[in-house]
Amino acid sequence: MGRPPCCSDKVNNRRCNWNDEDANTSTFVSKHGIGNWATMSKKSGIGRCGRNQKQRWNNRLKPDLKQDFTPQEEELIIKLHATIGSRWSIIAQQLAGRTDNDVKNLWNTKLKKKLSAMGIDPVTHKPFSQILTDYGNIGGFPKARTRFVSLNRELKGAFMSRPEQLQQSLQKFQNFNRHCVTTIKLPKSETSEECFFSNNQAPVDLLSEFEAIKFVTESSNYNSPKAIFLQSNSIIDCSSSPLSSSSSSAGSHSLTENQVNWSDYLLDGAFLPPNIKDQEEKLTIEEGLVCSGAQDGSNNVSSMEDSDALLSTKGTSSSSFVESMLECENEMFLNFPGLSEDPFY
DNA sequence: AATAATGGCAACCGCGAAAGC
DNA sequence: TGCTTTCGCGGTTGCCATTAT
Helix, strand or coil, X not given: CCCXXXXXXXXXXXCCCCHHHHHHHHHHHHHHCXXXXXXXXXXXXXXXXXXXXXXXXXXXXXXXXXXXXXXHHHHHHHHHHHHHCCCHHHHHHCCCCCCHHHHHHHHHHHHHHHHHHCCECCCCCCEHHHHHHHHHHCCCCCCHHHHHHHHHHHHHHHHHHCHHHHHHHHHHHHHHHHXXXXXXXXXXXXXXXXXXXXXXXXCHHHHHHHHHHHHHHHHHCCCCHHHHHHHHHHHCCHHHCHHXXXXXXXXXXXXXXXXXXXXXXXXXXXXXXCCHHHHHHHHHHHHHHHHHHHHCCCCCHHHHHHHHXXXXXXXXXXXXXXXXXXXXXXXXXXXXXXXXXXXXX
């Protein structure tokens, strides 16, 4: 449905150069008032379609139109946009002498950039850091959010207490920033670093979030929960790893140091085989041993072998569960190969 | 000085809803 | 009730001035 385009005749479609018609339009409106624009277009003899003539009148010729926007008006537009989105006509109604087109143009040319420079996403009106957090939560795994929030919290604490790791992460972030600048066309004055840090915010949160996102991404590329854990040790030592220290900082967990609550790294209970919860406690203790091995420097290969041995001695239910997990994950990566790509390097 | 790139602004146009016949 | 016309909205496009190379 809907009417056919009234301006389909491109031959008669003359962009700009309204000088001749403006005077005729104003004269006609002053004589007859505003009515049916199609009829007006025919009667006035102006070679424009009524629709364009109406737009010209509303946007440029109406006597009460203002020219420049005040800072207060800009602020109001931002607030309204945050509330109702790109409903330009409604926003324009709140501003005397403004048209929806003016508001829209102001937004697209000025306010969007202004918000971006302040570290705020102009679409969602959320800080970029939160957008990144949300990005980290996009994983499809039911437990992804829980896992990421936990990691993020712990990583923040680790960075705050360890300046050398902060420096290391800053280097990583700068590498990532360079990657952004070379692969994503950013305005010259708005590299991501300037953009993110322009709000006088300490970079720690963002750095930790980058690290956490990266960590989650890396973890997703490994084939077993054990591998995820050991990989975490290669990034942050065991004493500050999200796994081992989650108990000490979270408080709500009763696990002691070096114990791992695997449920945080597995799918939701609804996806667990019926007897997996019984196995989970054993697994926690046993993997705690692996953590100890990793912590005292005798880690990784031997510990992995040990854990393999431990896993191999477990009941068939848990091993089959792990196998089913691996199958599901492999299938997922086959179907969505982009998931296995590291977005940061 | 010439050319390219960029930004701002104004106009165009597709689409759906409402109104009219 | 269904078709046509008009209107409102918002995204897109084009033009022009300014800036960068």
